[in-house]
Amino acid sequence: MKRRNFIALVGTSLAAAPVWANVYNSSKPASKAIDSVFPELPYAYNALEPTIDAKTMEIHYSKHHKAYYTNFLAAIKDTPAAELDLKSLFAGISKLPAAVRNNGGGYYNHMLFWENMGPEKTTPSAALQSAIEKNFGSMDKFKTEFADAAKKQFGSGWAWLVAGKDGQLFVSATPNQDNPLMDVVEKKGTPLLCIDVWEHAYYLNYQNRRAEYVDNFWKVVNWNTVNERYKNR
Numbered sequence: 001m002k003r004r005n006f007i008a009l010v011g012t013s014l015a016a017a018p019v020w021a022n023v024y025n026s027s028k029p030a031s032k033a034i035d036s037v038f039p040e041l042p043y044a045y046n047a048l049e050p051t052i053d054a055k056t057m058e059i060h061y062s063k064h065h066k067a068y069y070t071n072f073l074a075a076i077k078d079t080p081a082a083e084l085d086l087k088s089l090f091a092g093i094s095k096l097p098a099a100v101r102n103n104g105g106g107y108y109n110h111m112l113f114w115e116n117m118g119p120e121k122t123t124p125s126a127a128l129q130s131a132i133e134k135n136f137g138s139m140d141k142f143k144t145e146f147a148d149a150a151k152k153q154f155g156s157g158w159a160w161l162v163a164g165k166d167g168q169l170f171v172s173a174t175p176n177q178d179n180p181l182m183d184v185v186e187k188k189g190t191p192l193l194c195i196d197v198w199e200h201a202y203y204l205n206y207q208n209r210r211a212e213y214v215d216n217f218w219k220v221v222n223w224n225t226v227n228e229r230y231k232n233r
């Protein structure tokens with residue numbers, strides 16, 4: 001599967017929405033907040049096996065993520081929200097319909113999630129490693145806090161490593177498809193790393209064993225993406 005670069009969609013690059021037209025130059029963007037072509041998965045469905053099985057990846061990407069994309073397009077079509085870049089849209093999400101919040105979050109969060117995983121072995125940059133040690137005490141303590149947030153999130157949602165406006169890193173969890181860029185979220189900032197803990201992300205392989213899925217997640221984290229997000233935060 002051809003790799004497509006989602007990186008332009010994250011971090012500070014979010015505001016530069018017109019760039020997307022150059023990244024996906026095959027068609028005109030439907031709006032500033034969303035591209036008119038559903039972004040491709042950056043690796044094959046089986047690339048993350050055995051941590052994430054191919055069938056789960058296929059259904060998650062081609063059914064769940066695709067549905068968020070399609071429904072987000074429909075929810076903002078011919079509305080003022082279609083004129084906003086994603087960062088601005090999320091910053092004012094409390095004033096927009098639930099369909100925009102749920103599907104916009106679902107569209108964006110999954111792109112972050114796909115990109116912060118990969119089959120290659122990678123490591124945190126010296127800068128990120130140092131920031132994590134400063135903010136959490138050690139890499140192990142960070143991983144424990146992040147995993148706890150993911151395991152304890154009640155029902156569907158996400159866990160995050162976030163860079164706050166004050167430059168400090170923190171871990172948080174959000175319900176449903178909310179994310180740290182949204183004004184409805186208590187702890188706001190730039191997402192660096194996320195894990196999807198909706199059952200659709202793991203149930204085929206792990207059934208009810210969310211903790212096992214979360215513990216295995218570290219085997220497929222693409223630190224190169226997290227390093228890049230930290231650098232561009």
Ligand SMILES: [Fe+2]
Pocket residue numbers: 060064110196198200201
């Ligand atoms: Fe998901």
